[in-house]
Amino acid sequence: MYTEKVMDHFQNPRNMGEVDHPDGVGEVGNPQCGDVMRITIKVDDEDRIEDIKFKTLGCGAAIATSSMVTEMAKGKTLEEALKISKKAVADALGGLPPQKMHCSNLASDGLKRAIEDYHSRNENR
Amino acid sequence: MDKAIFMDNAATTRTDPEVLSAMIPYYQESFGSPATLYALGSEAKQAIELARQRTADLIGADQKEIFFTSGATESNNWAIRGVAEAREDKGRHIISNQAEHHSILMPLKHLQKRGWEVTLLPVDADGLVDPAAVKAAIRDDTVLISIVHANHEIGTIQPVEEIAGIAREKQVTFHVNGAQTAGHVPVDVARLGCDLFSLSAHKFYGPKGAGALWVRRGVRITPLLMGGAQEKKRRAGTHNVPGIVGLGKAAELARGNLENESRRLTDIRDYIIGRIESSMEDIRLNGHRSRRLPNNVNFSIEGIEGESIMLSLSYPTAKGARPVYISTGSACVSGTLEPSHILLALGLPAELAHGSVRISLSKESTREDAEYAVKALAEVCERLRAMSPIYKRGAKQCASGSDGRDCEAAS
Numbered sequence: 001m002y003t004e005k006v007m008d009h010f011q012n013p014r015n016m017g018e019v020d021h022p023d024g025v026g027e028v029g030n031p032q033c034g035d036v037m038r039i040t041i042k043v044d045d046e047d048r049i050e051d052i053k054f055k056t057l058g059c060g061a062a063i064a065t066s067s068m069v070t071e072m073a074k075g076k077t078l079e080e081a082l083k084i085s086k087k088a089v090a091d092a093l094g095g096l097p098p099q100k101m102h103c104s105n106l107a108s109d110g111l112k113r114a115i116e117d118y119h120s121r122n123e124n125r
Numbered sequence: 126m127d128k129a130i131f132m133d134n135a136a137t138t139r140t141d142p143e144v145l146s147a148m149i150p151y152y153q154e155s156f157g158s159p160a161t162l163y164a165l166g167s168e169a170k171q172a173i174e175l176a177r178q179r180t181a182d183l184i185g186a187d188q189k190e191i192f193f194t195s196g197a198t199e200s201n202n203w204a205i206r207g208v209a210e211a212r213e214d215k216g217r218h219i220i221s222n223q224a225e226h227h228s229i230l231m232p233l234k235h236l237q238k239r240g241w242e243v244t245l246l247p248v249d250a251d252g253l254v255d256p257a258a259v260k261a262a263i264r265d266d267t268v269l270i271s272i273v274h275a276n277h278e279i280g281t282i283q284p285v286e287e288i289a290g291i292a293r294e295k296q297v298t299f300h301v302n303g304a305q306t307a308g309h310v311p312v313d314v315a316r317l318g319c320d321l322f323s324l325s326a327h328k329f330y331g332p333k334g335a336g337a338l339w340v341r342r343g344v345r346i347t348p349l350l351m352g353g354a355q356e357k358k359r360r361a362g363t364h365n366v367p368g369i370v371g372l373g374k375a376a377e378l379a380r381g382n383l384e385n386e387s388r389r390l391t392d393i394r395d396y397i398i399g400r401i402e403s404s405m406e407d408i409r410l411n412g413h414r415s416r417r418l419p420n421n422v423n424f425s426i427e428g429i430e431g432e433s434i435m436l437s438l439s440y441p442t443a444k445g446a447r448p449v450y451i452s453t454g455s456a457c458v459s460g461t462l463e464p465s466h467i468l469l470a471l472g473l474p475a476e477l478a479h480g481s482v483r484i485s486l487s488k489e490s491t492r493e494d495a496e497y498a499v500k501a502l503a504e505v506c507e508r509l510r511a512m513s514p515i516y517k518r519g520a521k522q523c524a525s526g527s528d529g530r531d532c533e534a535a536s
Contacts, residue, residue, distance in 0.1 A: 002436075010433075011442050016512055031515055034430045034456055034464065034479035038514035055514035059432035059457040063512065104457070 003094035006064040013063060015070035017053045024121065026113030028106045035062045039069070039110040043118055047078045052114075054107065061096050061104035065089050069107035078115050084108050129448040130494045134328075134420060135277050135305060135485035136452060140371070141330040147374040148332060148367040159364050160355060169366045176373025183376040184303070184322060185313035186339045192356045193369050196336035197304035198228040199349070200323035201271075203338055203360070204300040205232040207346035208269045208321070209241060212298065216266025220297075222246040222254045223470040224279075229271055229302060230466075242266075248470050251413040252281035260291045271300040274312070274322075278454060278467045278483060279412030280421025282306070289318030298344060304328055304336075305418055308379035310387055320344045326368065330488065331375030335368030390419035390486050393495050397422045397484060400499045405506065407516075411468060411481060420486040423454075425468070425477040428516025429509040431455030434482055437505040438498075449498045454481040 002010070022040035029036040035058035042051035052073050054066040068089050073081045086105045090096045096105060131139070151172060157165025159173050173193070181188040194200045209219060219236065221229060223245045233243045244262045248254055254272055263270075270292050275282045285301050292299035300321040306312055307322075308329025314322050321344060325336040340346055340359075352361030379386075394417070398410060407427040426434065431453025438449040454465030456479060463469075464478035473481075484498065510516045 007440060010436065011440065013512065027514065031476035031479075032474070033462070034476070036514050055512055057428065057513040057515055058430050059455065060436045062430070063433060100457075 001097055002060055002064070005092075005094040006060060006096065009064035009067040009093065010060045013054075013067040015053045015067065015074070016055065018055060019051050019053045022114075024114040024116075024118030026110045026115070026117055028110045028113055029058070029062075031057065034058060035104055035106060037062065037066050037106050037110040039066075039107070039114040041073075041111075041114045041118065043078065049073050049076055049078065049081055052111075054110070056107075059100070059104050061100040062106070064093055065096070065105050065107040066110070068092050069111050073111055078118070082112060082115055084111060129450060130498055131450045132484045132486060132490065132494075132498055133450045133452045134487040134490075135280075135418075135483065137327050137333065138330050138487050139489065140327070140332055141375060141378060143378060144331055144371045144374045148371040151367040151370050156366075159366065160353065169364070173364055173366060173369045173373075176369045176376075179373040179377045179380075180324075180337050181339075183312070183380050184307060184324065184339060185315055186322075187342070190339055190342055192338050192340060192360050193364065193372070194336045194338055194360060195334050195365065195368075196327070197226075197302060197323045197325035200325070200336050200338035201226070201228040201300075201302050201304075202232045203349040204302075204321045204323060204346070205229065205269070205271060206236070207349055208298050208300065208344070209236055210347045211345035212268035216264070216268050217241040218244070218264050218267040220244045220246065220259060220262050220267060220270045222248055222272060224248045224252055224276055224467045225271070225273055226277055226302060226304070229273070233271075248281075250471055251416075252276055252279045252411075252467070252471055253413060253416070254283050254288070256284055256287040256291060259288050260295075263291070263295045263297060267295070267297050269298045269300065271302065274301050274303040274306040274317075275310075275418045275421075276412065276467060277305050278465060279423045279471070280305075280418035281413040282310075282416045282418065285317050285319060292320075293318060305421075308376065308383075309390075309418060309420060311383055314339055314341075321346070326372035326375050329375055329379045332368050332371040335365055335372040337372065386488060387419045390488075390490070393486055393490055393492055394419055394422055396492060397495050397499055400496070401502070404499070404503050409473075409477065411471060411473070420490075422484040422486075423481060425473060425481045426506050427477065427480060428513045429506060430457065430479050431481050432457035433509055434480075434502070434505055437509065438501055441501065446501070447497060449501050451498075451502075452483045452485075454483070455479045 019040040023043045024041045026039045044050040056066040155168040159170035301319040307324035322339040327333040409425045411423040468478035
């Protein structure tokens, strides 16, 4: 059902955990739906994602997409990172089963939320 | 690599080699249809009649009242639709419960759309139907009650004898789906007191695609499949002779060792439940603790999701580790966005239904395998909980001492 790449990210997740003193935090999903993703980011002076970590409750696809998003976003500018789409994440994993495209592919939303959080923190400063 | 541990036997079992050998001659040697008169046909005819006797013996029935089907789904569909149609003149009300298998709920829904009224009774936190509630739900126009013998997901064994007494008193036809009990616990339809009983061969080491519906003499039921005169004109279609032979052989084998095997599995089941409860935190046993199938274990594991548990256990990463196959009530495997309706019927919040695992044993299951599976489960859950953004968070936020679950609901 899952591609080798999905299984690889599921079994050996990249960047799992929480960034210390994050500059932005994004949490999406709902435990009642079986999926919650939390993305924490550290942003450098040039608006680049210096560090990014995830914590995810969810199925194999939810964990693999979270792991993949952190890999794709690391080192990118915030502007570039905002362009990472659900489809790009799924494609990078060699595809996802159709029923998983919506419910378990929230990681890019989590990343967007973290970036928004970063911006709103800076505005308030 | 060591061999896999298959503990998803409530879904299906491996066909017993003796069953398979009994079936093989009916594909190429005695391949005739039992309906024909020449020798090939009569060989097949004898074979299915022997299977009918063996199937009847497994559940204490008269062989004349056994009708072969393609499995429990057909038997259940037939029982519901066939009795509803046959008794339509008396009324169009049916009673069942919220935790039934889809092969009961879907035909009921179908009838509902066509004007029948269906009462789906709730179950209690252990999954039990209250016989008093059944009694109270019976109306003048009630024609059928259908209650599962034991739930396939949580293993709870229903008080069917009591319900049968009520049904008989009120002259309502009573169907019992015995897909999980036949071949696993002693069944005697006379003692149960029901009118119809469904069973399926592949749940007790027989082949897939073969099952039966026992219909007590005198019970009115119209056929589901119409055509030829097979099965006394009640179930048309050329007999699945190898499948039926396999069902009969599986029934004979199961009956021979029923009580010992049932005890042996109960011991392993209780060992697993005990080990999980003593080695893992924040878990909940689903289903009744003692009124329970000998081969069923079901737990909800807080803070994680079932598919990820199932997937981790079936594809272990450590070198030499053995895959363990189990199932889950998570939405991710149901093909819908909803978690198991059975766990929700127990009153479980959706997140605990998503985080459920079912371990179901077979005659191949050993205590050593059980020990391995529990250890693997605990390790996998620990790893997934470390990844979970919500596990333990609820409790932390309410360090003031209020109940963790209330806090989670409020947050």
